[in-house]
Structures are given as structure tokens and as C-alpha cells.
Amino acid sequence: MNGPVRYLSLVGALLVSASALAQGNPEQGKQLVMQGDGSGAPCMACHGQDGGGNNAGGFPRLAGLDENYLAKQMRDYNSGSRTSPIMQPNVDNFSDQQLQDIAAYYAAMPVPATKAPAADDALMAQGEKLALQGDWDNYIPPCSSCHGPDNGGMGDVFPGIAGQHPNYIASQLRAWQAGSRSNDPNNLMVAVAERLTDQQITAVAAWLGAQPASAAKGGK
Ligand code: HEC
Ligand code: HEC
Numbered sequence: 283m284n285g286p287v288r289y290l291s292l293v294g295a296l297l298v299s300a301s302a303l304a305q306g307n308p309e310q311g312k313q314l315v316m317q318g319d320g321s322g323a324p325c326m327a328c329h330g331q332d333g334g335g336n337n338a339g340g341f342p343r344l345a346g347l348d349e350n351y352l353a354k355q356m357r358d359y360n361s362g363s364r365t366s367p368i369m370q371p372n373v374d375n376f377s378d379q380q381l382q383d384i385a386a387y388y389a390a391m392p393v394p395a396t397k398a399p400a401a402d403d404a405l406m407a408q409g410e411k412l413a414l415q416g417d418w419d420n421y422i423p424p425c426s427s428c429h430g431p432d433n434g435g436m437g438d439v440f441p442g443i444a445g446q447h448p449n450y451i452a453s454q455l456r457a458w459q460a461g462s463r464s465n466d467p468n469n470l471m472v473a474v475a476e477r478l479t480d481q482q483i484t485a486v487a488a489w490l491g492a493q494p495a496s497a498a499k500g501g502k
Contacts (some may be wrong), residue, residue, distance in 0.1 A: 346393035346442070360374055
């Protein structure tokens with residue numbers, strides 16, 4: 283019932299429906315990012331001045347991600363379908379329009395060089411295979427079938443994951459497995475994550491993180 287055909291037809295349907303227009307004002311967004319929401323720390327304390335995030339801290343790069351994807355994530359923290367005790371307090375006082383403005387600001391930022399160093403050859407080869415070919419024996423489609431040919435993102439539903447920090451990628455896959463992130467449309471991501479072994483998570487996160495960050499700008 284959960285075979286590859288089902289995934290791929292859902293992906294097509296989501297891409298067709300992903301037509302919402304970006305409406306944020308990046309200048310307003312910049313102001314809000316500088317100020318914070320009044321209760322949390324300023325965004326750059328964790329996500330960096332350049333929006334590049336930080337691997338050791340588990341802070342994702344935001345620069346260059348799709349505007350509507352980013353806005354959705356912040357609304358999801360506020361609604362509780364995505365939980366993070368670290369992130370939640372930072373955006374809970376913003377209105378939906380303010381979240382859209384902040385998203386527009388980060389989406390327009392140039393992608394800084396955050397490429398992770400390559401891990402050992404065997405791990406990288408395993409990660410590359412999962413990302414580009416999947417593991418059909420275990421019903422795992424290639425990440426690129428949804429996240430775009432270079433995993434740089436497709437439309438506003440499928441975020442760029444190439445050049446994202448490995449620790450962050452791994453933490454999100456484990457969050458879907460544990461149920462603390464359940465905001466993916468049609469459970470598309472949980473269905474992938476729950477089939478991955480811990481070792482596969484380490485491999486695919488290492489490979490994706492080592493891909494050029496510039497690939498993350500594509501996919502529009
Ligand atoms: C104390 C550190 C910290 C601060 C301050 C912070 N964040 Fe975050 N942010 C995180 C962490 C950690 C995550 C990943 C949490 C998770 O696992 O869901 C995250 C995730 C996000 C995401 C989701 C990214 C994605 O790829 O899905 C967005 C968007 C975001 N933060 C925006 C902001 C904005 C805007 C601000 C300032 C108003 C801010 N953050 C302040 C730590 C922080
Ligand atoms: C069937 C489609 C599909 C496939 C295949 C897929 N993903 Fe996803 N993925 C999604 C969707 C949809 C989202 C966005 C969920 C949301 O809106 O929060 C997502 C989000 C993510 C995120 C969160 C990014 C962020 O910025 O927070 C990571 C990490 C991720 N996927 C990794 C992977 C990896 C690794 C693979 C391959 C092993 C993969 N995905 C395969 C659909 C897919």
C-alpha cells in the first residue's frame with residue numbers, strides 16, 4: 283500500500299497545488315529579525331548574521347530556503363505540529379504576516395558557504411546512493427525524487443536539503459521517527475524517515491551536507 287507509486291503520484295499532486303504567491307516584505311522582515319519577537323533571543327544568535335546556521339549547535343541554515351516553506355515552518359512551531367523547545371519561544375509573538383516577512387528576508391539572502399567536510403568514502407558512497415537512487419528493497423525512494431534533482435528543493439513544498447548541516451538533517455529525520463515533527467503534508471517524510479536505519483541517516487546526512495551550498499538555490 284505504501285509503495286513507490288503512491289509516493290510519486292502524491293508528489294505530483296503537491297507540486298501542482300504549490301502555487302501560493304510569496305507575499306512577504308523582506309525589508310520589514312529584516313527589522314523583525316534584528317529585533318526578535320520580544321521574548322526570544324535575536325535570530326542571528328543561533329542562525330548567524332549571514333543566515334548560515336551552525337552544524338555543531340544543530341542550527342539550520344535559513345538563507346536561500348524557499349519563502350513559503352520557511353513561513354510554514356514558523357507557523358507550524360506556533361501551532362505545535364512541529365515542536366522544538368529551543369525554537370518555539372522565538373517566533374510565538376509574531377503575526378502570520380510578520381512570519382511571511384521574515385521568511386521573505388531569509389529566502390532572498392545569498393546562500394553562504396556552509397559545505398560540511400566529506401566523511402569517509404564508504405559512508406559518502408552509501409549516502410549518495412540513498413540520496414540519488416534510494417533503497418527500493420526497503421521502499422525508500424531517492425531523496426531527489428521529491429527534493430529535486432540536485433536535492434536543492436522543488437517549489438514551496440519540498441525544501442532544499444543539499445548543503446544543509448548534517449547534524450540538523452539527522453536531527454530532523456530522527457524527529458520524524460520519534461513523532462516530534464509531524465508537519466509534513468500527507469506524511470510524506472515520516473514514511474521515508476521511519477524506514478531509514480540510524481546508520482543510513484548518518485550516511486545520507488553526511489553526503490547531503492557535503493554538497494555545494496549553491497545547489498540549494500535551485501529548484502524554483
Ligand atoms: C536559541 C537558538 C535559536 C534562536 C534564537 C532562533 N532559532 Fe530558529 N531554530 C533553532 C533550532 C535549534 C532549530 C531547529 C529546531 C527543530 O529541530 O525543529 C531552528 C529552526 C528554525 C526554522 C526551521 C528551518 C527549517 O529548515 O525548517 C526557522 C524558519 C527558524 N528557526 C527561524 C528563526 C527565526 C526567524 C528566529 C528569530 C526570530 C530564530 N529562528 C531564532 C534555534 C534558534
Ligand atoms: C515522497 C517525498 C519525499 C521524499 C522521497 C523525501 N522527502 Fe524529505 N521532505 C519531504 C517534504 C514534503 C518535506 C517538508 C515537510 C514540511 O513541510 O515540514 C521534507 C522535508 C525534509 C527535511 C527537513 C528540511 C528542513 O529544512 O527542515 C529533511 C532533512 C528531509 N526532508 C530529508 C530527506 C531525505 C534525507 C530523504 C531521502 C532519504 C528525503 N527527505 C526524501 C518529502 C520527501
